[in-house]
Amino acid sequence: MKNNHLTDEILQTLLLNEVQDEIVDKHISECQVCQEKMKNYQFLFTSIKKVEPETFSFDVTSLVMEKIYEVEIKKEKNANIALYMCLSIILIIVFILLYPYVKTIFSQFKSSSIMANAFMMVSSLGVTIFLLKDIYRQYKRKEMLILQ
Amino acid sequence: MSNIVDHLSDKVIVTNILNGNIQGFAAVVANTERLVTQIVRKMIPDEDDQKDLVQDIYLKAYKNLSSFQFKSKLSTWIGNIAYNTTINYLQKKRVSIVGIESQIENSIVEFDNSEMSTIKTEELDILVKEIAKLPPLYKTLITLYHLEELPNKEIAEITNLPEGTIKSYLYRARKMLKDGINYHYKN
Numbered sequence: 116m117k118n119n120h121l122t123d124e125i126l127q128t129l130l131l132n133e134v135q136d137e138i139v140d141k142h143i144s145e146c147q148v149c150q151e152k153m154k155n156y157q158f159l160f161t162s163i164k165k166v167e168p169e170t171f172s173f174d175v176t177s178l179v180m181e182k183i184y185e186v187e188i189k190k191e192k193n194a195n196i197a198l199y200m201c202l203s204i205i206l207i208i209v210f211i212l213l214y215p216y217v218k219t220i221f222s223q224f225k226s227s228s229i230m231a232n233a234f235m236m237v238s239s240l241g242v243t244i245f246l247l248k249d250i251y252r253q254y255k256r257k258e259m260l261i262l263q
Numbered sequence: 264m265s266n267i268v269d270h271l272s273d274k275v276i277v278t279n280i281l282n283g284n285i286q287g288f289a290a291v292v293a294n295t296e297r298l299v300t301q302i303v304r305k306m307i308p309d310e311d312d313q314k315d316l317v318q319d320i321y322l323k324a325y326k327n328l329s330s331f332q333f334k335s336k337l338s339t340w341i342g343n344i345a346y347n348t349t350i351n352y353l354q355k356k357r358v359s360i361v362g363i364e365s366q367i368e369n370s371i372v373e374f375d376n377s378e379m380s381t382i383k384t385e386e387l388d389i390l391v392k393e394i395a396k397l398p399p400l401y402k403t404l405i406t407l408y409h410l411e412e413l414p415n416k417e418i419a420e421i422t423n424l425p426e427g428t429i430k431s432y433l434y435r436a437r438k439m440l441k442d443g444i445n446y447h448y449k450n
Protein backbone atom coordinates (compact mmCIF):
# COMPACT_ATOMS: atom_id res chain seq x y z
CA MET A 116 0.00 0.00 0.00
CA LYS A 117 2.76 2.41 1.01
CA ASN A 118 4.43 2.02 -2.34
CA ASN A 119 1.37 3.39 -4.09
CA HIS A 120 1.76 6.84 -2.53
CA LEU A 121 3.04 9.64 -4.67
CA THR A 122 6.72 10.36 -4.40
CA ASP A 123 8.03 13.63 -2.99
CA GLU A 124 9.34 14.42 -6.43
CA ILE A 125 5.90 14.10 -8.03
CA LEU A 126 4.32 16.22 -5.31
CA GLN A 127 6.90 18.93 -5.86
CA THR A 128 6.51 18.93 -9.63
CA LEU A 129 2.74 19.18 -9.16
CA LEU A 130 3.16 22.30 -7.07
CA LEU A 131 5.61 23.77 -9.57
CA ASN A 132 2.98 23.18 -12.29
CA GLU A 133 5.52 21.14 -14.20
CA VAL A 134 3.23 18.15 -14.54
CA GLN A 135 -0.50 17.46 -14.73
CA ASP A 136 -1.91 14.00 -14.55
CA GLU A 137 -5.44 12.79 -13.89
CA ILE A 138 -4.35 9.65 -12.05
CA VAL A 139 -2.16 11.73 -9.76
CA ASP A 140 -4.94 14.24 -9.12
CA LYS A 141 -7.34 11.41 -8.33
CA HIS A 142 -4.91 9.84 -5.89
CA ILE A 143 -4.40 13.10 -4.03
CA SER A 144 -8.12 13.70 -3.73
CA GLU A 145 -8.53 10.27 -2.15
CA CYS A 146 -5.36 9.83 -0.09
CA GLN A 147 -4.94 11.66 3.19
CA VAL A 148 -1.26 10.84 3.55
CA CYS A 149 -0.40 12.46 0.25
CA GLN A 150 -2.72 15.38 0.96
CA GLU A 151 -0.85 16.03 4.18
CA LYS A 152 2.51 15.89 2.42
CA MET A 153 1.20 18.16 -0.30
CA LYS A 154 0.08 20.66 2.34
CA ASN A 155 3.56 20.60 3.85
CA TYR A 156 5.13 21.34 0.51
CA GLN A 157 2.59 24.06 -0.17
CA PHE A 158 3.54 25.66 3.12
CA LEU A 159 7.21 25.43 2.20
CA PHE A 160 6.70 26.93 -1.25
CA THR A 161 4.70 29.91 0.02
CA SER A 162 6.88 30.67 3.03
CA ILE A 163 10.18 30.35 1.18
CA LYS A 164 9.16 33.32 -0.98
CA LYS A 165 8.93 35.44 2.16
CA VAL A 166 12.48 34.76 3.28
CA GLU A 167 14.46 37.98 3.10
CA PRO A 168 17.54 37.69 0.87
CA GLU A 169 20.71 37.91 2.95
CA THR A 170 23.03 40.87 2.66
CA PHE A 171 26.67 41.45 3.52
CA SER A 172 27.63 43.49 6.53
CA PHE A 173 29.94 45.55 4.32
CA ASP A 174 29.44 47.78 1.27
CA VAL A 175 30.29 45.62 -1.73
CA THR A 176 30.64 48.39 -4.31
CA SER A 177 33.10 50.53 -2.35
CA LEU A 178 35.11 47.47 -1.27
CA VAL A 179 35.40 46.27 -4.86
CA MET A 180 36.10 49.67 -6.43
CA GLU A 181 38.81 50.35 -3.85
CA LYS A 182 40.55 47.14 -4.90
CA ILE A 183 40.13 47.86 -8.60
CA TYR A 184 41.58 51.38 -8.35
CA GLU A 185 44.46 49.95 -6.34
CA VAL A 186 45.17 47.48 -9.15
CA GLU A 187 44.79 50.17 -11.81
CA ILE A 188 47.23 52.52 -10.07
CA LYS A 189 49.74 49.72 -9.74
CA LYS A 190 49.29 48.91 -13.42
CA GLU A 191 49.87 52.51 -14.43
CA LYS A 192 52.97 52.73 -12.24
CA ASN A 193 54.38 49.61 -13.84
CA ALA A 194 53.58 50.97 -17.30
CA ASN A 195 55.40 54.20 -16.44
CA ILE A 196 58.45 52.35 -15.22
CA ALA A 197 58.46 50.27 -18.39
CA LEU A 198 58.10 53.41 -20.49
CA TYR A 199 61.04 55.14 -18.77
CA MET A 200 63.16 52.04 -19.14
CA CYS A 201 62.37 51.84 -22.86
CA LEU A 202 63.16 55.49 -23.38
CA SER A 203 66.44 55.22 -21.49
CA ILE A 204 67.48 52.19 -23.48
CA ILE A 205 66.63 53.96 -26.75
CA LEU A 206 68.62 57.01 -25.67
CA ILE A 207 71.62 54.90 -24.70
CA ILE A 208 71.51 53.10 -28.04
CA VAL A 209 71.23 56.40 -29.91
CA PHE A 210 74.10 57.78 -27.88
CA ILE A 211 76.29 54.76 -28.66
CA LEU A 212 75.44 54.90 -32.35
CA LEU A 213 76.10 58.61 -32.52
CA TYR A 214 79.20 58.45 -30.32
CA PRO A 215 81.67 59.38 -33.09
CA TYR A 216 79.65 62.51 -33.89
CA VAL A 217 79.14 63.35 -30.25
CA LYS A 218 82.86 63.18 -29.76
CA THR A 219 83.43 65.84 -32.36
CA ILE A 220 80.70 68.00 -30.81
CA PHE A 221 82.39 67.66 -27.45
CA SER A 222 85.69 68.69 -28.87
CA GLN A 223 84.02 72.05 -29.61
CA PHE A 224 83.59 72.60 -25.87
CA LYS A 225 87.16 71.79 -24.97
CA SER A 226 87.48 74.87 -22.85
CA SER A 227 84.65 73.94 -20.44
CA SER A 228 85.17 71.43 -17.63
CA ILE A 229 84.04 67.77 -17.53
CA MET A 230 81.45 68.69 -14.87
CA ALA A 231 79.87 71.27 -17.13
CA ASN A 232 79.73 68.76 -19.97
CA ALA A 233 78.15 66.12 -17.76
CA PHE A 234 75.61 68.63 -16.47
CA MET A 235 74.70 69.59 -20.01
CA MET A 236 74.25 65.98 -21.00
CA VAL A 237 72.12 65.00 -18.02
CA SER A 238 69.85 68.03 -18.33
CA SER A 239 69.34 67.58 -22.07
CA LEU A 240 68.61 63.89 -21.47
CA GLY A 241 66.07 64.80 -18.81
CA VAL A 242 64.34 67.32 -21.02
CA THR A 243 64.19 64.82 -23.88
CA ILE A 244 62.61 62.13 -21.67
CA PHE A 245 60.12 64.65 -20.32
CA LEU A 246 59.13 65.77 -23.80
CA LEU A 247 58.79 62.21 -25.08
CA LYS A 248 56.62 61.30 -22.13
CA ASP A 249 54.43 64.32 -22.72
CA ILE A 250 53.99 63.35 -26.36
CA TYR A 251 53.03 59.84 -25.30
CA ARG A 252 50.53 61.18 -22.77
CA GLN A 253 48.90 63.43 -25.32
CA TYR A 254 48.72 60.55 -27.75
CA LYS A 255 46.99 58.38 -25.11
CA ARG A 256 44.53 61.15 -24.31
CA LYS A 257 43.62 61.59 -27.97
CA GLU A 258 43.26 57.84 -28.38
CA MET A 259 40.80 57.76 -25.45
CA LEU A 260 38.78 60.64 -26.92
CA ILE A 261 38.54 58.88 -30.27
CA LEU A 262 37.44 55.61 -28.66
CA GLN A 263 34.79 57.31 -26.57
CA MET B 264 12.24 41.95 -25.61
CA SER B 265 13.73 42.55 -22.20
CA ASN B 266 16.45 40.10 -23.18
CA ILE B 267 17.44 42.29 -26.12
CA VAL B 268 17.45 45.35 -23.90
CA ASP B 269 19.59 43.51 -21.35
CA HIS B 270 21.96 42.43 -24.06
CA LEU B 271 22.28 45.92 -25.52
CA SER B 272 22.81 47.60 -22.17
CA ASP B 273 25.38 44.93 -21.23
CA LYS B 274 27.23 45.75 -24.43
CA VAL B 275 27.16 49.50 -23.77
CA ILE B 276 28.33 49.04 -20.19
CA VAL B 277 31.16 46.65 -21.05
CA THR B 278 32.42 48.73 -24.00
CA ASN B 279 32.40 51.81 -21.84
CA ILE B 280 34.53 50.13 -19.14
CA LEU B 281 36.92 48.63 -21.67
CA ASN B 282 37.43 52.11 -23.09
CA GLY B 283 38.85 53.23 -19.79
CA ASN B 284 35.82 54.31 -17.76
CA ILE B 285 36.76 52.40 -14.61
CA GLN B 286 33.95 53.98 -12.62
CA GLY B 287 31.50 52.29 -14.99
CA PHE B 288 32.35 49.04 -13.27
CA ALA B 289 30.72 50.32 -10.10
CA ALA B 290 27.37 50.09 -11.91
CA VAL B 291 28.14 46.49 -12.80
CA VAL B 292 28.91 45.73 -9.17
CA ALA B 293 25.72 47.43 -8.02
CA ASN B 294 23.64 45.49 -10.55
CA THR B 295 25.09 42.08 -9.73
CA GLU B 296 25.78 42.54 -6.04
CA ARG B 297 22.57 40.83 -4.94
CA LEU B 298 23.20 37.70 -6.98
CA VAL B 299 26.85 37.46 -5.91
CA THR B 300 25.81 38.00 -2.29
CA GLN B 301 23.36 35.11 -2.47
CA ILE B 302 26.00 32.80 -3.92
CA VAL B 303 28.87 33.73 -1.60
CA ARG B 304 26.99 34.32 1.62
CA LYS B 305 25.09 31.06 1.37
CA MET B 306 28.29 29.04 1.11
CA ILE B 307 30.81 31.07 3.14
CA PRO B 308 29.89 31.96 6.73
CA ASP B 309 33.04 33.89 7.72
CA GLU B 310 32.94 37.65 7.06
CA ASP B 311 36.64 38.13 6.29
CA ASP B 312 36.51 35.26 3.84
CA GLN B 313 33.43 36.80 2.27
CA LYS B 314 35.27 40.10 1.76
CA ASP B 315 38.28 38.39 0.18
CA LEU B 316 36.07 36.33 -2.08
CA VAL B 317 33.93 39.25 -3.22
CA GLN B 318 37.03 41.27 -4.12
CA ASP B 319 38.51 38.27 -5.85
CA ILE B 320 35.34 37.60 -7.84
CA TYR B 321 34.92 41.15 -9.12
CA LEU B 322 38.62 41.56 -9.83
CA LYS B 323 38.47 38.43 -11.99
CA ALA B 324 35.40 39.79 -13.75
CA TYR B 325 37.12 43.15 -14.29
CA LYS B 326 40.32 41.64 -15.63
CA ASN B 327 38.52 39.22 -17.92
CA LEU B 328 35.87 41.66 -19.11
CA SER B 329 37.43 41.81 -22.57
CA SER B 330 36.90 38.07 -22.94
CA PHE B 331 33.16 38.30 -22.17
CA GLN B 332 31.40 37.04 -25.30
CA PHE B 333 27.86 38.33 -24.63
CA LYS B 334 26.60 34.77 -25.01
CA SER B 335 24.83 35.07 -21.67
CA LYS B 336 23.71 37.98 -19.54
CA LEU B 337 26.55 39.86 -17.88
CA SER B 338 24.99 39.07 -14.49
CA THR B 339 24.93 35.35 -15.30
CA TRP B 340 28.57 35.49 -16.35
CA ILE B 341 29.55 37.21 -13.11
CA GLY B 342 27.35 34.75 -11.20
CA ASN B 343 29.34 31.96 -12.82
CA ILE B 344 32.64 33.55 -11.75
CA ALA B 345 31.24 33.96 -8.23
CA TYR B 346 30.12 30.35 -8.12
CA ASN B 347 33.40 28.93 -9.44
CA THR B 348 35.52 31.09 -7.15
CA THR B 349 33.44 30.09 -4.13
CA ILE B 350 33.49 26.39 -5.00
CA ASN B 351 37.27 26.51 -5.51
CA TYR B 352 37.62 28.18 -2.16
CA LEU B 353 35.50 25.51 -0.45
CA GLN B 354 37.42 22.74 -2.16
CA LYS B 355 40.71 24.24 -0.98
CA LYS B 356 39.28 24.22 2.53
CA ARG B 357 38.06 20.67 1.92
CA VAL B 358 34.45 21.51 2.65
CA SER B 359 32.06 19.16 0.90
CA ILE B 360 29.52 21.15 -1.07
CA VAL B 361 26.73 18.57 -1.23
CA GLY B 362 27.75 15.86 1.21
CA ILE B 363 27.93 17.03 4.77
CA GLU B 364 25.76 19.45 6.62
CA SER B 365 27.18 22.93 6.90
CA GLN B 366 29.06 24.01 9.98
CA ILE B 367 26.24 26.19 11.22
CA GLU B 368 25.05 24.74 14.46
CA ASN B 369 21.96 22.58 14.34
CA SER B 370 20.14 24.50 16.97
CA ILE B 371 16.89 22.65 17.36
CA VAL B 372 14.08 24.78 18.63
CA GLU B 373 11.35 22.94 20.45
CA PHE B 374 7.81 23.51 19.30
CA ASP B 375 4.58 21.76 20.15
CA ASN B 376 1.59 21.29 17.92
CA SER B 377 -0.38 24.06 19.56
CA GLU B 378 2.06 26.53 18.07
CA MET B 379 1.20 25.39 14.56
CA SER B 380 -0.66 28.64 13.95
CA THR B 381 1.80 31.07 15.56
CA ILE B 382 2.87 34.30 13.94
CA LYS B 383 4.54 34.17 10.58
CA THR B 384 7.92 35.45 11.70
CA GLU B 385 8.35 32.36 13.80
CA GLU B 386 7.54 30.11 10.87
CA LEU B 387 10.01 32.03 8.77
CA ASP B 388 12.65 31.73 11.49
CA ILE B 389 12.34 27.97 11.39
CA LEU B 390 12.58 27.94 7.63
CA VAL B 391 15.64 30.22 7.65
CA LYS B 392 17.30 27.93 10.20
CA GLU B 393 16.48 24.89 8.09
CA ILE B 394 17.90 26.54 4.99
CA ALA B 395 21.06 27.35 6.94
CA LYS B 396 21.43 23.67 7.79
CA LEU B 397 21.44 22.60 4.14
CA PRO B 398 24.73 21.70 2.45
CA PRO B 399 26.32 24.78 0.79
CA LEU B 400 25.33 23.94 -2.76
CA TYR B 401 21.71 23.12 -1.87
CA LYS B 402 21.45 26.40 -0.02
CA THR B 403 22.65 28.30 -3.06
CA LEU B 404 20.38 26.44 -5.45
CA ILE B 405 17.32 26.96 -3.27
CA THR B 406 18.13 30.66 -3.00
CA LEU B 407 18.73 31.14 -6.71
CA TYR B 408 15.57 29.26 -7.64
CA HIS B 409 13.09 30.40 -5.02
CA LEU B 410 14.38 33.77 -3.82
CA GLU B 411 16.08 35.12 -6.91
CA GLU B 412 13.52 33.29 -9.07
CA LEU B 413 16.07 32.44 -11.73
CA PRO B 414 15.05 29.87 -14.34
CA ASN B 415 16.82 26.49 -14.29
CA LYS B 416 18.65 27.37 -17.49
CA GLU B 417 20.28 30.41 -15.92
CA ILE B 418 21.17 28.49 -12.75
CA ALA B 419 22.79 25.89 -15.01
CA GLU B 420 24.88 28.60 -16.67
CA ILE B 421 25.98 29.94 -13.30
CA THR B 422 26.86 26.59 -11.76
CA ASN B 423 27.99 24.66 -14.85
CA LEU B 424 25.70 21.85 -13.67
CA PRO B 425 23.30 20.03 -16.00
CA GLU B 426 19.68 21.14 -15.59
CA GLY B 427 18.69 17.59 -14.60
CA THR B 428 21.20 17.61 -11.75
CA ILE B 429 19.96 20.98 -10.55
CA LYS B 430 16.40 19.70 -10.56
CA SER B 431 17.25 16.62 -8.53
CA TYR B 432 19.35 18.64 -6.06
CA LEU B 433 16.41 21.01 -5.67
CA TYR B 434 14.03 18.10 -5.01
CA ARG B 435 16.33 16.74 -2.35
CA ALA B 436 16.86 20.15 -0.79
CA ARG B 437 13.12 20.82 -0.62
CA LYS B 438 12.51 17.41 0.90
CA MET B 439 15.15 18.14 3.53
CA LEU B 440 13.50 21.47 4.26
CA LYS B 441 10.04 19.95 4.46
CA ASP B 442 11.23 17.17 6.76
CA GLY B 443 13.14 19.66 8.89
CA ILE B 444 10.09 21.87 9.34
CA ASN B 445 7.93 18.85 10.16
CA TYR B 446 10.48 17.79 12.75
CA HIS B 447 10.14 21.15 14.48
CA TYR B 448 6.39 20.83 14.75
CA LYS B 449 6.22 17.17 15.66
CA ASN B 450 8.70 17.31 18.51
Ligand SMILES: [Zn+2]
Nearest residue numbers: 120121146149
Ligand atom coordinates in the same frame (compact mmCIF):
# COMPACT_ATOMS: atom_id res chain seq x y z
ZN1 LIG C 1 -1.04 8.54 -1.11
